Amino acid sequence: MPEAATQKRNPKQTLITELDLTKIDGNGDFPCPTCGVTISPEDESEDVYVILEEKVTDDVLEEMIIQCKNCSAQIRLIGFSSLNMDTTNPE
Ligand SMILES: [Zn+2]
Numbered sequence: 001m002p003e004a005a006t007q008k009r010n011p012k013q014t015l016i017t018e019l020d021l022t023k024i025d026g027n028g029d030f031p032c033p034t035c036g037v038t039i040s041p042e043d044e045s046e047d048v049y050v051i052l053e054e055k056v057t058d059d060v061l062e063e064m065i066i067q068c069k070n071c072s073a074q075i076r077l078i079g080f081s082s083l084n085m086d087t088t089n090p091e
Pocket of ligand 1: 032033034035036037068069070071072073
């Protein structure tokens, strides 16, 4: 048994920026708070970001924690409930 203490401290404490989608104009795209790259919640290609965690209540997405692949910043997205996916376009 190695005696080395397993107490590892995260040298860089991960800072999660909270972002309220209800305060974003347009279709939900927003710039990464840290590096400014455009992140689109509807983009599921994972080219720009990866989803770390999703919180779903009654089939409704409540919040999502994503990580920007450009700068590794973590962003907590809230306010999905009021962001109705606008799929109904009469035109
Ligand atoms: Zn970023």
